[in-house]
Amino acid sequence: MSADHNHDHAHENTDNHAGHDHAHGGILGPNTELIFALGSGVALIAGFALEKLVPGLASWIPLAFFLCAYGLGGFFTVGEAVENLKKRRFEIDTLMLVAAAGAAALGHWAEGALLLFLFSLGHALEHYAMGRAKRAIEALGELAPRTARVRRGQDIIETPVEQLEIGDVVIVRPNERLPADGFIIAGTTSINQAPVTGESMPVDKHPVADPTEARSRHASVTSASVVFAGTINGSGAIEIETTRKSSDTTLAKVVRMVSEAETQKSPTQRFTDKFERIFVPLVLALTFVLLFAWVVVDEPFRDSFYRAMAVLVAASPCALAIATPSAVLSGVARAARAGVLIKGGAPLESLGAINAIAFDKTGTLTEGQPRITDVVPFTGIDTNELLRVAVAVERLSDHPLAEAIARDGTEQLGGVTVDTASSLHSLTGKGVTAQLDGQTVYIGKPEMFGADGVSPLDAPALQAIEQLRQLGRTLMVVRHGDRDLGVIGLLDTPRPAAREALDKLRSMGVQRMIMISGDHQKAAEAIAAQVGLTEAWGNLMPDHKVEAIKRLRADGNVAMVGDGVNDAPAMATATVGVAMGAAGSDVALETADVALMADDLSKLSFTVGLSRRTRSIILQNLFVSLGVVAFLVPATILGLGIGPAIALHEGSTLLVVFNALRLLAYRDRN
Incomplete structure (x- = not known):
């Protein structure tokens, strides 16, 4: 993924993968193309048998069978070629028709029929195989009752x-x-x-x-x-x-997004599309040159024409056109079945190339359910007064720390009456203000006091705060009017599976894993040590997190893992943004490149592993598709016939598709 990637999720409708996505249903149902292809094969075999095994038979009889094979085998190919030509595109289906027409012009009806039969059969089987991956996606939509x-x-x-x-x-x-x-x-x-x-x-x-x-x-x-x-x-x-x-519903959104993911091209696919746009004209130019080989080589025009048609078949990049889309579709479908939403080929490929992962702390490496561990009133302040004010304000907020103070504070107060606060206002990344008993209440990080017009804390308060910091607590200071009431210390619980998940990622070769947090550095380091991370960056406001991701991206590809809500800017800056627990969050589903539907960090290692396997299969497919073309072009120039060229050409196309389908059976073996 390029460095200027901005996570714009507008749906980029692709071209039809060089003709490999045309409709193949018809009057005989969804398998019409396959039936036509098999009919073409039957007609081809009948014509060939009559021509070779029945001496003295009128020549028009086997020719009629070959023409039938042409009609059945070329029916869908002609339709696609016409559509491409209307759009001023000269693509693979058109190349096949030109080669078949050339064979017919030479009187090689059997070879032309063989070309169209194998091409249409290859298309039909390819569509059947690709249909398996698409059905894995469609099956998701059938889960909800009617x-x-x-x-x-x-x-x-x-x-x-x-x-x-x-x-x-x-x-x-x-x-x-x-x-x-x-x-x-x-x-x-x-x-x-x-x-x-x-x-x-x-x-x-x-x-x-x-x-x-x-x-x-x-x-x-x-x-x-x-x-x-x-x-x-x-x-x-x-x-x-x-x-x-x-x-x-969440299920409907997942089905919709997974279906749309198929239309979003990966970097490799964009490369192969550009390659095809250059390569196809070169093939046509080479074919044109070979038509005139008889001028410099002592051979009849008929032989030069036949060789040119063979090269046209050999050089058509069918396997290349389907190599990446088939792997992306299979990878996205496999991820969806495991509760992971991947929005297209770009994040699927890019996630496999990351060398660093940045984790948000709260709700990602921790349970996101902090508890009050310390209530420290300042001199002359009653503990109950501190808690009453804190609970009254934090009841109005849905931030995890606020919920913890409201819940645990109410429990510690017992039956003590708590007044109602109003006019809650959030100071992003710092804390909140509200109105209680006609006075302003400030609750937030110690750093909020003494900045942006808020008066600073006195020395005894700072000393109490520093003692709690050394214990790695997350701190919330409470001020009511002009009185500093005290500080509340909270501690989040690391996820039990976090250490194991990070170890798996480390074993996959992810070089750096960093926790980034808005908490004080000591609190960040305390959690990092418990989950097995050696790097923790604390005291980061949302804009500071963005800068942190930019620094990491300067050294390579980086993924940002968070909840998809307050981490959205940092996730958008990363090579790939990954949201955890996205099933309950519309914002996470919309903003993340990859959404782990469950609140389960172990799914991250599965997804990275699947992405790396997908990249590997894409490279294998590119090697096969380009390798076959590299072999067939010189081989046909040197005399290899159309028949063997067709067999190898179509065989390579099916090979890359079925190789990609192996992703549907991917298992996390780490």
Whole structure:
């Protein structure tokens, strides 16, 4: 991926992969092209047998069979060639027709029929093989049920999922697939989320504590209550309240984005497209020159013409045209089946070339569920007063640290009454302000105080803060009006699987892995040590994270792994942006190049491994496709006939497609 990559996800519609994507259904169903190709083969064999085995037979009889083979074998090829010529493109299908017409002009009807038969058969089998990868994508869209049981007053009616409205209450019986995205309002169960997130084990689910709050603030609903269409209910009956229409469910978005990924070209594909645009005219020029070989070589024009047609067949880059698209499609389909959304060939290829990964700390390397570890009131301040003010303000925010203070602070206060704050305002990367009892409350990092017009902390406060910093705590200072109340220390828990996932990435050859965080350097280093990272960059505001990624990109390709929301600028700056836990985040689905649907860091090593395997298969396919052309062109110039050239030419095309399909069976063996 180029250094000026800006993650513009506008869908770049490709050309038709040099003629390899034309429609191949028809009056005989979706396999019409295959039936026509086989019919062409039957007619070819019949004509050849009559010509060779029945002496004295009128010549028009085998010719009629050859013409039938021409018609059946060239039917779809002619259609595609006409479409290309209308667009002023002279591509592979057209080259094949010119060669077949040339063979007919020489009276080599059998060889011309063989060319069209094998070309059409190769196309049909190629479409069948590519269809397997596409069906793996389409199968995702068939996971959600067609109907849902909806509660309407006292009645329960069955309705098509397309008619579900936001706020409908849907009844889901045990062992059924869920028809909609939403949150549970009644019943407990475990749900198999593998169809959406790729998680191998069912996830326990329970109802939301306050449905009214869940309706007004969807972001406040925890993953233990959120459910997705297409997932499979366990042994408990549940009721869910829908939060999206059927066309906007997470599953529908994944299917749509994976389908669109097929149209977005990888760097290798863009290279091969440019190569073809130069190579095809060169082939035509070489063919034209060879037509006049009889001028300098003592041979009849007929032989020169035959050789030119053989070279035309040999040099047509069919295998090259399909080498990369087939691998990209298979890789994207395999990733989707594992709960990983990859938006096209560019991130799929680029992820396999990274030599550094930057991780956001909160929610990526850690659980994203910090706990209060220390409550330190400043001199003359009561602990309960500190907590009351902090809880009153942080209840208004959905930031993970705010939620931790509101939750744990309420628990520590017991039954103490907490007043209601108002006018919450976020100071990005620093903290928040709000109004309480007619005075302004500041809650944020120690660095917020003494900057941007906020008065500084006094010496005793700074001393208490420094003591907590040495313990690696994340710190939030509370000020109410002109009184500094105290500091609250929090600590996030490292993910249990983080160390193992990082070890796998290290074994794959990822040279550098860095944690970047807005926390104080000491807090960042404490978490980094627990997960096995040797580099941790703390005290980074969102714009500083962007600069950090730019520094890393100066040394090579870098991936940025975060939650896709507050990390979006840094992810956009990286070679590849990877979002974790994207199933519950529309923003993450839209902004990331790669979205790990589950909140599972182990999926990152799987995705990097798949990307590297895809790059390897693309290189193999390029070697085969270019190697066959490099062999056949001089061989046909030196006398190799059209028949053998056709067999090798079409064989190489099928070989690269079936080689790419091996990606559908990829397993993470690390």
